[in-house]
Amino acid sequence: MEDLLRKTKEAAAYLKSRTRVKASLGIVFGTGLGRLAEEIDSDATLSYEEIPHFVRSTVETHAGKLIFGKLGGKDVMAMQGRFHFYEGYTMQQITFPIRVMRTLGCKAIILSNAAGGLNPLFEKGDMMIIVDHVNLLGGNPLKGANIDELGPRFPDMCDAYDPELVKLAEAVAMEEGIPIKKGVYVAVTGPNLETRAEYRFLRIIGADAVGMSTVPEVIVARHMGMRVFGISIITDMGLPDLLTPVNIREILEIADRVEPSLICLIRGMVERV
DSSP, rough: OOHHHHHHHHHHHHHHTTTOOOOOOEEEEOTOOGGGGSSEEEEEEEGGSSSOOOOOOTTTTOOOOEEEEEETTTEEEEEESOOOOOOOOOHHHHHHHHHHHHHHOOEEEEEEEEEEOTTOOOOOTOEEEEEEEESSSOOOOSSSSSSSTTOSSSOTTTTTTTTTHHHHHHHHHHTTTTTOOEEEEEOOOEEEEEEEEHHHHHHTOOEEEEEESSHHHHHHHHHHTEEEEEEEEEEEEGGGOOOOOHHHHHHHHHHHHHHHHHHHHHHHHHOOO
């Protein structure tokens, strides 16, 4: 863990030397949602490979770039693609960029993802504000010796998703006429999708949507005292009695169709946050 602290400081120092932006807000773009990066007035764009101690994004739809610039008049730093547990990385590796964001001054973070719907009242193309989560990844990025400089040994998670940011998102959605849902997100390891029995189980334990990311990032962000907002695009439905094979091309098409609404929502939030 001492090595993690050193690497975090080294990556932050390198990034400070590459941009004039002093971001107070971090953004993570999930699967099929990278077009939002085009809305940022960029000061610097760096591939993950050139940043010390960042790993490489291996998912085809994740561009693997860190962007510094302005969005909605605010300085931001944004990940165009994230790292996943199923890629073979450790929990510390996939959450490392979040620690770097906080070290560089980000006090809040917006996380987006594509997810499977479990709530029968949802439909493909819905946007769901995450209000809570269940961690079924089988790991935790805080495991091991704690470094007090990074955060407390036992961070509280009762309000993991900031209630004020949720209210702000609802207000922006109402102003812009954007339909929105709220619900619980469950994170699983993947990369395979779930069986009928697994979808049924996940719904029984209270989940409204299922995905393979986000939760480790939220845990680390809260460990370091960041305010968190999370949102899922429902790109497919995991209803056990109506289940059909998932087509990744259709998932990306749905994400692409919904992305303009997501862009409008996030831009509106950034302007007001």
